[in-house]
Amino acid sequence: MGSKINQLLQQWPAGKVATLRWLNSRGVDRRLADKYVQSGWLQRLGHGAYMRAGETVDWVGAVHALQTQLGLAVHPGGISAIELRGYTHYLALGAREVVLFGSPGTKLPAWFEAHPWSRPVTLVTTGVFAGSEKTTSTLPIDGVGLEVATLERAAFEMMYLVPKRQSYEEAFQVMESLTSLRPKVVQQLLEGCTSVKTKRLFMHAAERANHPWLKRLEMSAVDFGSGRRTIHAGGRLDKKYDLVVADPGQG
Structure with missing residues (x-):
């Protein structure tokens, strides 16, 4: 899991929202995204949308x-x-x-x-x-x-x-x-x-x-x-x- 999340975070431009569709295109389904949330890598912005943990998006x-x-x-x-x-x-x-x-x-x-x-x-x-x-x-x-x-x-x-x-x-x-x-x-x-x-x-x-x-x-x-x-x-x-x-x- 470590290498996949590291790769994902490298592809994730600062200050941007990631939708589940975008995550799916990178091999991350909802279940894995929820695991990343639980592990403190991601934060859920709402149903189907995420941001990098600790970041502010507008x-x-x-x-x-x-x-x-x-x-x-x-x-x-x-x-x-x-x-x-x-x-x-x-x-x-x-x-x-x-x-x-x-x-x-x-x-x-x-x-x-x-x-x-x-x-x-x-x-x-x-x-x-x-x-x-x-x-x-x-x-x-x-x-x-x-x-x-x-x-x-x-x-x-x-x-x-x-x-x-x-x-x-x-x-x-x-x-x-x-x-x-x-x-x-x-x-x-x-x-x-x-x-x-x-x-x-x-x-x-x-x-x-x-x-x-x-x-x-x-x-x-x-x-x-x-x-x-x-x-x-x-x-x-x-x-x-x-x-x-x-x-x-x-x-």
Whole structure:
């Protein structure tokens, strides 16, 4: 048993969760994993998840396990991804929740949902970005490589959450800082996203911020739908996008 556990611990990157699926792939079944727990080599994080004894793991190491071991198509998105990429340092973030995005029907394992991470982690499932090509990239966080939404995708996800889970005022502040978005990726998201509200809000905020990359977009290829969208009753009407939204500072 000694050589197997030594080999296992050598393969186990620091700060990461190991799921039973990962252990099984290395010849360790649940019974043997439980023996390792009893022997003080491992600690059980929850049903089907383990960590090295004496180590501390946080949501980053757990999300890495979801992505790489369980094959769940989830990623930090919205303002969480923008924060992780270093673009919201001027906002009062504190221990705000981490928002994961996943496709419809995605469910997080019970061990993940039950564990008290350093920050609350919430899953948002939506299919409105299904038409878009891969818009995540690997970002090193605390020594762990996570798939995180690109700035372009995160900005759309942020607008998707307005107004129920994300304030427009904060979203606009963040949008003002996104001066170097890639027009090609923005174009792809505008054409692929099926949420009319999200696309209109994104363009409304980007035009208010007067970003230089706007000039390189081909708006004739984008379907903005029809009918008014009211984000804030009593707000100002943007006639171009038929969108009623509060001015930043009001909501």
